[in-house]
């Protein structure tokens with residue numbers, strides 16, 4: 568049987584990018600690994616239970632994030648709710664690649680995923696990136712591909728896994 572179809576998408580950052588429009592009750596916060604890593608990992612684990620991505624157990628995920636040559640804590644974009652729970656994350660590498668994007672189920676379809684990406688666009692553009700890329704499974708069950716297309720991402724490559 569053919570494996571999953573994966574698309575590599577790219578969006579230009581050359582022109583000015585939209586300001587993030589945070590849903591009411593949501594606050595962007597700076598990532599502090601000692602404070603947030605465990606909860607970020609929990610959010611990713613829960614977000615990918617229906618598919619769309621995979622995250623290693625914390626004991627593997629945490630050091631492989633920290634020790635990656637493209638890791639920068641300033642490129643881990645977080646959003647918290649009124650109870651200061653982490654409900655959204657976009658983790659980017661310094662190569663302007665979105666490694667993970669996840670929003671807690673209760674906060675989906677309110678614009679939080681788009682706001683996190685717009686924040687990432689702004690910061691990466693300020694650092695001089697001319698585009699941002701990511702990979703997505705074509706049949707992502709939460710509709711991530713549609714969101715990416717609506718934010719201006721275009722397909723640059725596709726391949727099958729496995």
Ligand SMILES: CC(C)(COP(=O)(O)OP(=O)(O)OC[C@H]1O[C@@H](n2cnc3c(N)ncnc32)[C@H](O)[C@@H]1OP(=O)(O)O)[C@@H](O)C(=O)NCCC(=O)NCCS
Nearest residue numbers: 614619668669670675676677678679680681709711713714
């Ligand atoms: C993919 C994911 C991050 C999107 O997060 P999100 O916060 O729901 O994203 P947004 O709310 O910005 O956009 C989702 C949709 O809601 C719509 N929307 C935004 N605000 C809305 C509102 N106030 N009312 C109704 N719909 C709204 C958007 O237009 C978008 O519509 P579309 O599906 O037609 O494009 C989230 O579904 C998720 O965590 N999925 C599991 C993990 C995953 O697969 N991540 C991607 C890996 S590549």
